[in-house]
Amino acid sequence: MRRPLIAGNWKMHGSRDSIGILLGGLLAQKLPESVDVAVCPVYVHLDQVVAACSDSDLRVGAQDCSHVDQGAYTGDVAASMLRELGCHWVILGHSERRSYHAESDALIAAKLAAALAAGLAPIVCVGETREQREAGEAEAVVARQLRGSLEGASSAAGLVIAYEPVWAIGTGLTATPEQAQQMHAFIREQMTGLGANADETRILYGGSVKPDNAGELFAQADIDGALVGGAALKAEDFSAIIAAAG
Ligand SMILES: O=C[C@H](O)COP(=O)(O)O
Numbered sequence: 001m002r003r004p005l006i007a008g009n010w011k012m013h014g015s016r017d018s019i020g021i022l023l024g025g026l027l028a029q030k031l032p033e034s035v036d037v038a039v040c041p042v043y044v045h046l047d048q049v050v051a052a053c054s055d056s057d058l059r060v061g062a063q064d065c066s067h068v069d070q071g072a073y074t075g076d077v078a079a080s081m082l083r084e085l086g087c088h089w090v091i092l093g094h095s096e097r098r099s100y101h102a103e104s105d106a107l108i109a110a111k112l113a114a115a116l117a118a119g120l121a122p123i124v125c126v127g128e129t130r131e132q133r134e135a136g137e138a139e140a141v142v143a144r145q146l147r148g149s150l151e152g153a154s155s156a157a158g159l160v161i162a163y164e165p166v167w168a169i170g171t172g173l174t175a176t177p178e179q180a181q182q183m184h185a186f187i188r189e190q191m192t193g194l195g196a197n198a199d200e201t202r203i204l205y206g207g208s209v210k211p212d213n214a215g216e217l218f219a220q221a222d223i224d225g226a227l228v229g230g231a232a233l234k235a236e237d238f239s240a241i242i243a244a245a246g
Contacts, residue, residue, distance in 0.1 A: 002202050004218065004245040005160060005225040007038040007123060008232025009063060009091060009206075010045075019045055023052045025235025031057050032246030035225075038089045039232070043077055050086035061089025064097060065120065067110035079111075079118035090120045091227070093149050095127055095166045105148025112153050123160040123204065123227065124149055126187070130167035138165075139186055146190050154194035160202045161187055162227040168207025170229060177216045177223075180205045184222035211240035218245050 014022070019041060031037055040061040041049050050060050066076035082090060092115065093108040108124065115122045126145040128138040142163070146154075153159065163183050168175050175183070184203045191198035205217055206227035217223050225245055231237040 002200065002224045003034065003036055005036040005038065005202050005204060006238075006242045006245050007040060007061060007089065007091070007162075007204065007225070007227050008238055009094070009227055009229050010039065010041045010232060011063070011096070011229060012042055013233055014041065014045065016045065016048055019049065020052070022233065022235055023049065026058065026238060027052065027056055029235070029239045029242075031242060035242055035245045037242055040089065040091055046082070046085050046087060054086075059088040060086060061091060061123070062087050062120075063091050063094065065090050065092070065111055065115055065118075067107055067114055069114060069118070079115045079120050083118045083120055088121055089123060090115045091123045091125065091162075093125045093145070095125060095164055095169060099166075105145055106151070108149040109151040109153070112149065112156075116153060116156050121158045121160065122156075123162050125162045125164050125206070125227070127164040127166050127169075127207075133165065133167065138183065142183065142187060143190050146187065146194065150194060154191060154196045159196070160204060161191070162204040162206050163187055164206035164227060170208070172208050174208040174210075174213050174217075175205070177220050180217060181220035181222055184220065188222055209241060211237050211244065214241045214244035 038059045038061045062082045065079040069078050097103045126142050128141040132141045188198045202224040204225045204227045209226040209228050
């Protein structure tokens with residue numbers, strides 16, 4: 001039985017004031033005991049969020065990490081530094097990083113190795129663009145991303161995969177529960193082929209998850225939670241999504 005995980009990716013949003021208010025709203029709710037919940041702010045807000053969540057079951061994640069542990073890498077932040085700060089999770093290979101920062105599968109695999117070595121729990125994102133789906137290439141793209149990004153680490157304990165079709169991110173266009181289930185089942189099959197214990201691997205769906213579509217998505221056999229963007233910025237909506245997974 002896989003325990004659901006709901007992770008909020010706050011992306012590059014907020015200020016210390018606004019996230020204080022958001023956290024106040026979230027921490028005022030009683031989280032269902034059956035669900036793991038994470039929030040992932042920008043690097044510079046991590047200390048504030050870790051401190052605010054220290055007496056709660058909310059765990060904190062970063063949105064990226066460096067592929068190396070120390071050195072002359074201006075602007076990078078090492079996984080071990082994030083761990084030291086109190087992070088539990090790290091998101092890797094988000095499509096916004098793949099596209100705006102030209103992150104390759106090989107770089108993501110190096111970041112994954114660094115994250116695991118530092119003791120962070122990684123959430124590795126994969127997903128096809130609209131053009132790739134329309135060309136019938138969605139599964140081939142996701143299979144290639146899984147192979148390349150998980151190189152050498154597909155059987156790592158606690159590894160989480162997030163399927164985020166790029167065409168559904170921030171667009172209001174959610175994959176139908178059937179489309180998402182089909183891809184999640186495919187990912188699970190691929191994970192078996194890559195040597196993972198796929199029955200225990202949590203596979204999250206991401207892409208315009210909202211309170212009104214979360215229940216239907218979570219009812220699918222292979223959807224083990226969500227990586228939530230926009231709706232994670234509203235305490236009420238994020239809490240409703242968590243409740244739908246509980
Ligand atoms: O990491 C989260 C995803 O990119 C989904 O974002 P969204 O819920 O705003 O579509």
